[in-house]
Amino acid sequence: MKKKVLIVQPIHESGLKVFDDRFEVRVAPDPSVETVKREIKGVEGVIVRTAPFTREIIAAADSLKVIARHGVGVDNIDIQAATERGILVLNTPDANAVSVAEHTLTAIGALAKRVLPMDRATRRGDWEVRNEYKAVDLDGKVLGLIGIGRIGTLVARKAIAAFNMQVIAYDPYVRPEVAARNSITLYHELDRVFREADVVSIHTPLTAETRGLVNEARLALMKPSAFLVNFSRGGVVDEEALYYALKEGLIAGAALDVFADEPPRHDNPLLQLDNVLLSPHSAALTEECVVRMATGAARGVVDVLTGKRPQFVVNPEVLKNEV
Incomplete structure (x- = not known):
């Protein structure tokens, strides 16, 4: 069975190409909390940009293992809620x-x-x-x-x-x-x-x-x-x-x-x-950087869902709990 991945907001196509035929990838119709709560069912991996990824969304997730931030800052993600559920949160600090x-x-x-x-x-x-x-x-x-x-x-x-x-x-x-x-x-x-x-x-x-x-x-x-x-x-x-x-x-x-x-x-x-x-929160949105962020976030999700240790983990205590 293919592993389901949800892209909360559209990312560069280079990121989508990271996923092979082991994955079923879809983009949410919109990044609202209500929509993502509905779309999150059965999803094991998520890529999120700047949209809020709240405790409410995490509570609605029934299969989620990893949330990858397309960028560095993770203040839009409820890290505590993810950690409580044993969900890894990743980011791409080298990208931007x-x-x-x-x-x-x-x-x-x-x-x-x-x-x-x-x-x-x-x-x-x-x-x-x-x-x-x-x-x-x-x-x-x-x-x-x-x-x-x-x-x-x-x-x-x-x-x-x-x-x-x-x-x-x-x-x-x-x-x-x-x-x-x-x-x-x-x-x-x-x-x-x-x-x-x-x-x-x-x-x-x-x-x-x-x-x-x-x-x-x-x-x-x-x-x-x-x-x-x-x-x-x-x-x-x-x-x-x-x-x-x-x-x-x-x-x-x-x-x-x-x-x-x-x-x-x-x-x-x-x-x-x-x-x-x-400027409109665009400092990182160069042609080169959006590729680095998209591919970095996607590789992190692939790593987690295929049993590999991801490179950039925001809540490493989840990994310690798995040992």
Whole structure:
């Protein structure tokens, strides 16, 4: 009998090709909780992108063995519920690091050189904008990273190589000597990064500890000339506090690829500001990265369902319980 696999949201066709004739693969009609609850019956493996994969869905599953996240962050999956049921949760942490790091550096450069304001001014015939001298050089400036996992470390390397930036960071899970090998100065005080950095870039998962981490108090610590970049999760930043800081000139600008609500509401005031660069949670969605994520997630499901040990397990305690 073929093993049933459910794709909650469409993935690149390269991922589908990973499954051979041992598997019956189908894509859910839509990613709503009610639909997935109905579709999950008899399914042994799931691939999910950004749709919520809730305790309710997991409770409705009668055969599920593995949930593979098409990407890195797993805050949309109820890990505890999966673990309680002995269901492995996988992700693809190597797939999107380069893409997100490149997007981050691109955004930092665009903010510093005022690429979008200059473009808009040129199109409307405002040639004299060139004499405002508001663009800044990044050479020698301080990049502050919150989180130096795979993505944060790549951002540091690229910022040093491309812009000759100094890099400081806060990450309580990284040893100073590991950071030093990547020319990163690790601080033990989070607030110190916000005070000293010319650019603060967030690369941390959304957890109980990081939710609202960038708040009114921390934004007030930043230099008026500084930029904030958030390509992690929207919930890490207090959007109301960020709007106030940008509108009042407490910081110079921001780049956001993620939002508290996705897509953001039409009345989100951040959408009205000229000093914020926005993208639709697309930092990882390059041609190359979607292939890496799709094939990586699919291989993880195949590994589990054919009795092999998967490479990237989010809840390894499930494996220990099987021993």
